[in-house]
Amino acid sequence: MPEAVIRTVGLGKSYLTAAGSFPALKDVDLSIASGEFVAIMGPSGSGKSTFMNLLGCLDTPSSGDYFLVGRNVAHLARDELAALRNRCIGFVFQGFNLLPRMSLEDNVALPLVYAGCRREERRQRARRELARVGLADYAGARPNQISGGQQQRVAIARALVNSPQLILADEPTGNLDSHTSAEIMGLFADLNRQGISIVLVTHESDIAACAARQVRFRDGLLVSDEPTGKATAC
Amino acid sequence: MLKAMLGEAWQAMGANRLRSGLTMLGMVIGVGSVVLMLAIGQGAQYSVAQTISTMGSNLYIVISGSTSAGGLRSGSGGGPTLTIGDAEAIAELDGVANVAPVQQGTQQLVHGPNNWSATVVGTTPPYLDARAWTLQSGYPFSDSDVRAATRVALIGQTAADNLFPNEDPLGKTLRIRQSPFVIIGVLARKGQNLDGRDQDDTLLIPLTTAQRKVFGNPFPGSVRMIMVQATSAEAMPAVEASMVALLRQRHRLREGQDNDFYLRNLAAAADSAAETTRVMSLLLGAIASVSLLVGGIGIMNIMLVSVTERTREIGIRMAIGARQRDILAQFLFEALMISVAGCLIGLLIGVGGALLTNALTDMVIVISGTSVLVAFAVAAGIGIFFGYYPAHRAAALDPIEALRHQ
Ligand SMILES: Nc1ncnc2c1ncn2[C@@H]1O[C@H](COP(=O)(O)OP(=O)(O)O)[C@@H](O)[C@H]1O
Numbered sequence: 001m002p003e004a005v006i007r008t009v010g011l012g013k014s015y016l017t018a019a020g021s022f023p024a025l026k027d028v029d030l031s032i033a034s035g036e037f038v039a040i041m042g043p044s045g046s047g048k049s050t051f052m053n054l055l056g057c058l059d060t061p062s063s064g065d066y067f068l069v070g071r072n073v074a075h076l077a078r079d080e081l082a083a084l085r086n087r088c089i090g091f092v093f094q095g096f097n098l099l100p101r102m103s104l105e106d107n108v109a110l111p112l113v114y115a116g117c118r119r120e121e122r123r124q125r126a127r128r129e130l131a132r133v134g135l136a137d138y139a140g141a142r143p144n145q146i147s148g149g150q151q152q153r154v155a156i157a158r159a160l161v162n163s164p165q166l167i168l169a170d171e172p173t174g175n176l177d178s179h180t181s182a183e184i185m186g187l188f189a190d191l192n193r194q195g196i197s198i199v200l201v202t203h204e205s206d207i208a209a210c211a212a213r214q215v216r217f218r219d220g221l222l223v224s225d226e227p228t229g230k231a232t233a234c
Numbered sequence: 235m236l237k238a239m240l241g242e243a244w245q246a247m248g249a250n251r252l253r254s255g256l257t258m259l260g261m262v263i264g265v266g267s268v269v270l271m272l273a274i275g276q277g278a279q280y281s282v283a284q285t286i287s288t289m290g291s292n293l294y295i296v297i298s299g300s301t302s303a304g305g306l307r308s309g310s311g312g313g314p315t316l317t318i319g320d321a322e323a324i325a326e327l328d329g330v331a332n333v334a335p336v337q338q339g340t341q342q343l344v345h346g347p348n349n350w351s352a353t354v355v356g357t358t359p360p361y362l363d364a365r366a367w368t369l370q371s372g373y374p375f376s377d378s379d380v381r382a383a384t385r386v387a388l389i390g391q392t393a394a395d396n397l398f399p400n401e402d403p404l405g406k407t408l409r410i411r412q413s414p415f416v417i418i419g420v421l422a423r424k425g426q427n428l429d430g431r432d433q434d435d436t437l438l439i440p441l442t443t444a445q446r447k448v449f450g451n452p453f454p455g456s457v458r459m460i461m462v463q464a465t466s467a468e469a470m471p472a473v474e475a476s477m478v479a480l481l482r483q484r485h486r487l488r489e490g491q492d493n494d495f496y497l498r499n500l501a502a503a504a505d506s507a508a509e510t511t512r513v514m515s516l517l518l519g520a521i522a523s524v525s526l527l528v529g530g531i532g533i534m535n536i537m538l539v540s541v542t543e544r545t546r547e548i549g550i551r552m553a554i555g556a557r558q559r560d561i562l563a564q565f566l567f568e569a570l571m572i573s574v575a576g577c578l579i580g581l582l583i584g585v586g587g588a589l590l591t592n593a594l595t596d597m598v599i600v601i602s603g604t605s606v607l608v609a610f611a612v613a614a615g616i617g618i619f620f621g622y623y624p625a626h627r628a629a630a631l632d633p634i635e636a637l638r639h640q
């Protein structure tokens with residue numbers, strides 16, 4: 001059996017609030033193999049984003065362990081986590097999160113700046129990823145000059161530019177109409193077929209249906225984990 | 235990486251031109267005024283130093299005081315208590331370079347139809363060295379001129395210009411109180427002294443001639459003033475002490491009796507003038523520095539606003555792999571860029587203002603490379619100092635909180 005991209009053991013996260021410690025995530029054991037496409041579902045406030053932030057090394061757990069490609073990253077320092085986010089993980093957000101002052105090409109190339117790539121290499125790779133999401137002609141445009149669906153494509157290109165093994169997407173279609181959503185899901189399915197592991201949060205069942213495996217959260221607990229029966233997405 | 239960051243800092247500055255420009259203006263004014271004030275201050279120091287060097291260094295003037303005979307005191311210099319013999323004795327002391335007895339006063343000089351009133355100084359040859367006089371042409375009078383009380387004179391530039399408007403005074407004759415004097419030398423120009431008096435409005439003649447023909451001395455062998463030059467500044471305290479002891483002994487003053495002469499230390503006066511201008515230029519610089527400080531605070535203020543406005547951007551950058559030091563560097567760079575750009579413009583304006591001041595007034599302006607370098611270093615320092623706190627705040631943001639920021 002190949003090494004799991006993601007393996008959590010008793011993962012928990014509590015937030016300190018005015019009312020005291022609030023457990024947003026409790027004792028989650030989950031393993032995701034390389035090349036899987038997993039949808040995470042659950043009602044609002046059930047801890048999905050909390051879980052994704054932990055998977056994405058944006059936050060550290062209060063308890064338990066998290067193995068990313070075999071390495072326990074639960075207790076790493078901030079800058080080590082930043083390096084992991086840069087090299088191993090691609091993020092796609094609900095709100096696209098492009099930098100408005102930069103051209104699309106520069107947006108896509110930004111992770112490479114922090115990876116220490118040279119300018120020419122940054123340019124080439126950014127253009128390649130833009131072409132991969134079908135936006136080769138928009139390299140010089142600004143985010144506010146293109147549609148929401150196109151912006152999300154640029155965000156995906158940015159997530160891909162450092163060739164990560166894992167893409168994490170927290171409600172990537174939450175701001176898009178159903179037609180555009182389907183297009184974006186098609187793109188994710190394509191990337192998954194190319195071998196990239198994808199973990200995607202959604203509360204729309206037709207979006208979740210694209211994934212081969214569905215995980216459900218309720219009140220911070222992992223309550224169900226079952227295959228959708230689909231071999232390939234959408 | 236560095237180039238990418240420079241480009242981004244430039245872009246960030248360009249994104250809000252008015253704001254960056256106004257922030258920069260604070261630095262422009264700060265650096266500009268520091269450079270200008272330093273230039274004026276150093277100019278003043280320079281011209282005072284210049285003046286001091288023309289007055290002769292390490293000088294004492296011994297002035298004859300009141301004779302007290304039978305409890306009767308006449309005023310300062312009333313009856314001269316100093317003698318030529320005193321001057322000769324002082325010259326024998328250790329650490330004394332030059333001694334010149336002096337009898338001086340204002341006299342009317344006449345040449346043909348021109349007449350001009352100038353300070354006439356009767357003295358001996360060492361006076362030239364003591365007062366740092368050099369000759370532009372001709373030659374100085376000698377000890378034998380003093381002994382023989384010849385009627386020769388050395389003329390200063392101002393007196394020469396007024397008495398001999400269109401001719402070379404060398405070899406010409408002028409009259410003082412009907413006595414003809416032959417001009418054997420023309421003194422090189424010195425300019426004003428520290429009190430603002432024109433040092434070139436003068437005529438030097440042998441002491442003996444001055445006493446007999448010009449001022450008339452009812453007390454032969456006595457003199458009102460002796461100029462004493464020490465060999466070095468370090469030698470001055472010792473020279474002063476031995477000079478006082480010598481004169482008291484020669485004048486047969488008993489213990490407890492007041493000196494019958496006054497001692498003026500010209501070096502001390504020069505030092506205090508130099509000190510005054512030094513303090514003045516420091517003060518000017520300090521006042522100007524306050525505006526630099528205000529400029530720095532302006533940068534800090536704007537950077538704090540910028541960090542708050544761009545919280546989400548910071549979150550995004552962190553999510554895609556920016557380390558804390560990357561964020562820190564980014565905002566430090568922006569602060570540095572504003573302050574250094576402001577500094578460059580400020581330097582131009584400061585130097586321009588200094589040159590303009592130089593052109594429009596007769597103030598001496600000195601722009602030294604060091605002051606320019608210091609202004610530049612201080613501005614860069616201010617950029618880093620006042621940029622650090624906002625940049626540190628940006629770098630310390632929590633990525634998730636920052637991403638959630640609207
Ligand atoms: N920073 C935080 N501080 C306190 N409570 C939080 C914080 N983030 C999330 N929570 C709480 O944790 C629970 C799970 O939140 P979240 O993971 O965002 O849910 P979901 O993404 O499934 O809607 C919610 O009750 C939320 O209010």
Ligand SMILES: [Mg+2]
Pocket residue numbers: 048049050
């Ligand atoms: Mg959520």
